[in-house]
Amino acid sequence: MVQTTTAENTLLTALRNGDEAAFVELVERYHGPLRRLARSLGATDSVAEEIVQETWLGALRGLDGFEERSSLKTWLFRILTYQARDRAAREKRSVPFSSLARGGEAGDDAGSVVDPDRFQGEDGCWPEHWATPPRPWSQPHVRLAAMEAREQIRNALTTLPPRQQLVVALRDADGLTSAEVCDILEISEANQRVLLHRGRAAIRNVLEEYIDG
Amino acid sequence: MNAYKFLRPGAVGPFSGVRWLPGEWVEAEALSACERRHLPLWIWEELWEVELGGVVVSRAHKLRAPRARLGRQIEAWTPTSAKAFARACAWRAALHASGSLRDAGFGDAAETFAGGGDLQAVRRLTSELWDELPHAVRRPIGMASDGASDALDTIASDDPYEVVRGAAVVAYTAAMTAQHIGGSDAHDAERAHQADWLAAELGLV
Amino acid sequence: MADKHQHDEVVCQGFVELATDYLEGALPEDRRDLVEEHLVVCDSCKTYLEQIEATVEALPGAGRDEPVPDDTRAALLSAFREWRTER
Numbered sequence: 001m002v003q004t005t006t007a008e009n010t011l012l013t014a015l016r017n018g019d020e021a022a023f024v025e026l027v028e029r030y031h032g033p034l035r036r037l038a039r040s041l042g043a044t045d046s047v048a049e050e051i052v053q054e055t056w057l058g059a060l061r062g063l064d065g066f067e068e069r070s071s072l073k074t075w076l077f078r079i080l081t082y083q084a085r086d087r088a089a090r091e092k093r094s095v096p097f098s099s100l101a102r103g104g105e106a107g108d109d110a111g112s113v114v115d116p117d118r119f120q121g122e123d124g125c126w127p128e129h130w131a132t133p134p135r136p137w138s139q140p141h142v143r144l145a146a147m148e149a150r151e152q153i154r155n156a157l158t159t160l161p162p163r164q165q166l167v168v169a170l171r172d173a174d175g176l177t178s179a180e181v182c183d184i185l186e187i188s189e190a191n192q193r194v195l196l197h198r199g200r201a202a203i204r205n206v207l208e209e210y211i212d213g
Numbered sequence: 214m215n216a217y218k219f220l221r222p223g224a225v226g227p228f229s230g231v232r233w234l235p236g237e238w239v240e241a242e243a244l245s246a247c248e249r250r251h252l253p254l255w256i257w258e259e260l261w262e263v264e265l266g267g268v269v270v271s272r273a274h275k276l277r278a279p280r281a282r283l284g285r286q287i288e289a290w291t292p293t294s295a296k297a298f299a300r301a302c303a304w305r306a307a308l309h310a311s312g313s314l315r316d317a318g319f320g321d322a323a324e325t326f327a328g329g330g331d332l333q334a335v336r337r338l339t340s341e342l343w344d345e346l347p348h349a350v351r352r353p354i355g356m357a358s359d360g361a362s363d364a365l366d367t368i369a370s371d372d373p374y375e376v377v378r379g380a381a382v383v384a385y386t387a388a389m390t391a392q393h394i395g396g397s398d399a400h401d402a403e404r405a406h407q408a409d410w411l412a413a414e415l416g417l418v
Numbered sequence: 419m420a421d422k423h424q425h426d427e428v429v430c431q432g433f434v435e436l437a438t439d440y441l442e443g444a445l446p447e448d449r450r451d452l453v454e455e456h457l458v459v460c461d462s463c464k465t466y467l468e469q470i471e472a473t474v475e476a477l478p479g480a481g482r483d484e485p486v487p488d489d490t491r492a493a494l495l496s497a498f499r500e501w502r503t504e505r
Contacts, residue, residue, distance in 0.1 A: 018502040020495070027494055032484040049490060056494050060501045112435065114466075119431040125355035128431040133462030140472035145479060153473070153480040172477035178442070189444075197438035204466075204473045228454055243447070254455050274451050378461065385459045 008072050016063065027056060030073065033174050034080055040166045041084040042093065051087060055080040074180045077170070081184055113201035137211050149210070156206040157199075164199035171196055215418055216246040216265050216276055217287070219257040222373070224283065227257050235283040238266065246276040249417060253388075253407040256381040258373050260290035260415070289415040295380040296368045301410055302380070303357075303364035304329045305387040305403060309394050310357035313350045326357065335361040353393050360386035428452040433463045437470050 014022035034055060038048035058079045059066075066075060118132045143149055157165060157173070166185060170176045171192075176184070182192050220226060224233040233239065246263050247255055254274055266280030311326035322338050339358035346354060360383050367379025384407050392400035411417070428436065428449070433456055439445050440453050457464055486494075 018505070020498060020502075023498050024491075024495070027491070028486055031486045031490075032481055035484055036481065049487065053490055053493060057497055060498065112431075114431075114434045116431070125352055125359060126429075128429045129460075130430045130462040133430075134465045134469060136465045137469060137472065140468065141475065144472055144476035149476065150480045153476055157477075157480065168477065172474050173481050175478065193438055193442060193444060196442075197435070200438060200470055200473055201434070203477075204469050207473060208469070228457075255458060257458075272451065273448070274455060277447075378459070382459045 012068075012072055026072075030076055033073075033169075034076060036169060036173075037077060037080055037166075038084055040162060040169060041081065042088070042162065043084060047087070051080060051083050054083045054087075058083060070180065070183075073174070074176060074184065077174075077176070078184050113198060114205070134208060135212060137207075143211065144207070149207070152206060152210045153203060156203040160199050160202055164195045164202065167192055167195040168199035168203070172200070216248060216263045216269075216281075217252060217417075218246050218261045218263040218281075218283065219252075219255045220259045220261060222258050224259060224261065224286075233261075233283050235261075235286070238280055238282045240280050242279065243277050244279065244281040246278065246281060248276055249412050250405060250408045251275055252411045253381075253384045253404055256295070256377050256384070258377050260287040261285070262287065287415055287417070292373055292376045294414050295376045297414065298407075298411065299364040299367040299376075299380040299383045300332070302383040302387040302407065303332055303335070303360045305406070306357040306360035306383070306390040307332075307335050309387065309390040309399070309403070310353040312394060313353045317347055317350045319346075326354075332361040332365055336365075353390055356386055356390045356393065360390065426452065428456045430456075430460060430463050433460075434466055437467055440467075441471070441474075 011022045011026055015026065031052065034052045035048050038051040039045070043051055055076060059076055062079070066072075070078075118130065120126050120129050120131045124131070137143060144153070157169060160168065167181060170181045170184065171178065178189060178192060181187075182189055185192070187195075218233075220233060224235065225231070226233065231239070244265075246265060248271065251274055252260075262284035264282050264284055265276065265278035266282075267278055270277045307326040308329075311323045314320075314326055315323035319342060322342060325334050325338055336358050339354055339361075342354075343351065363379055363386065364383045367376055367383065370376050370379065387407070388400050388403045391403035395402075433453060436445065436449070436453060440450065445453065457467070
């Protein structure tokens with residue numbers, strides 16, 4: 001069971017006590033991730049802004065009933081997904097994850113994460129082994145912390161198919177657990193893992209091109 | 214049953230990253246160890262005797278137990294012995310491949326491959342004969358030649374990691390060459406031979 | 419001619435599909451053993467795995483710090499104050 005973080009606990013208590021500064025801090029802390037989630041769910045910039053506002057209003061209205069069985073962040077994300085869905089329904093659109101239960105978009109589960117041409121074929125001495133292996137990145141942590149690399153990762157994330165983008169953003173960028181992501185998106189663990197892997201592998205491919213030049 | 218464990222320098226687990234302290238019991242859901250027959254599969258820089266506790270499960274390629282502690286380090290496992298192992302495995306790969314050469318009418322080359330002399334000769338012959346070789350023969354010959362190259366690189370290396378990785382790769386190459394020629398039975402026999410080689414070299418019971 | 423598939427193993431082309439399952443601890447034990455056996459002999463797949471891990475570690479830092487737009491802030495503050503009074 002995931003509990004609210006310590007800092008979150010403090011803010012949450014203050015918020016329940018009507019502390020405006022706590023509210024402002026929470027809004028500032030989660031504005032970026034919430035907007036990103038709204039955008040991943042198909043909203044335009046301005047609509048995303050509205051959805052995020054509605055999320056906060058919904059959170060205030062529901063605050064007394066928040067039992068802290070999940071983290072505050074997860075709870076906010078969940079509210080946002082409901083808001084996004086409601087809005088899409090009103091506008092007669094569907095959100096990327098509404099079709100997950102029915103199998104989702106084409107291309108999500110198909111294809112290889114690495115171009116098959118990079119492996120030896122049946123003609124080779126070592127079929128299915130690397131033909132053009134990845135070159136090691138020297139000091140990967142340092143290199144990927146650089147501004148340019150972060151920009152590459154950010155862009156790569158936004159070009160992923162929506163469901164992969166959602167899972168990678170929630171799991172790896174926002175640090176939600178597998179169970180939380182499955183809960184919020186209403187998908188199975190196995191499905192989540194496939195999307196996570198495809199998304200991560202696609203970003204790795206982008207980074208490889210960027211680093212190898 | 215005698216059990217062993219290959220570890221990274223400083224008695225560090227190669228996949229867990231956990232540092233083992235000799236003599237201290239470690240408990241976890243699943244700790245891994247080798248029986249003698251598994252040794253060629255898990256080669257790293259250090260080799261240790263390990264004592265297992267609790268219910269020990271013998272799996273296809275390893276032992277699994279909930280408790281383990283390191284005993285003595287097997288000092289005989291050194292870069293020198295790893296290089297000797299690589300050389301021996303490269304010759305095994307060439308030996309397995311030699312039958313294909315003989316069957317295809319390259320008797321002299323087959324003798325060199327089976328002869329256990331200079332590994333450079335295996336590489337040289339492979340280059341020279343490549344264009345003439347029937348397609349089906351290229352695969353085992355190519356594999357054996359790769360084994361010879363990797364063994365030579367391993368023997369020439371000063372890097373302890375490169376040496377043990379090379380030894381593991383050449384052992385894998387010998388096993389796969391055997392499998393290509395003679396199927397699963399040949400593969401298993403080759404791995405058993407490798408395990409016996411290591412046990413003899415290292416003075417394991 | 420003997421078939422390579424007689425011997426169950428994970429090699430590179432298969433490994434790259436399993437990397438996340440491996441990192442998540444989601445592989446059945448037999449499969450995990452085969453993956454680790456492969457990583458002993460394959461530097462290239464080790465590199466691939468490290469690159470996936472590095473990508474994962476770099477993702478939290480890639481989020482753009484979006485400032486809260488002024489009108490959003492104003493709207494939310496006003497809503498908050500209203501909520502506080504009505505409680």
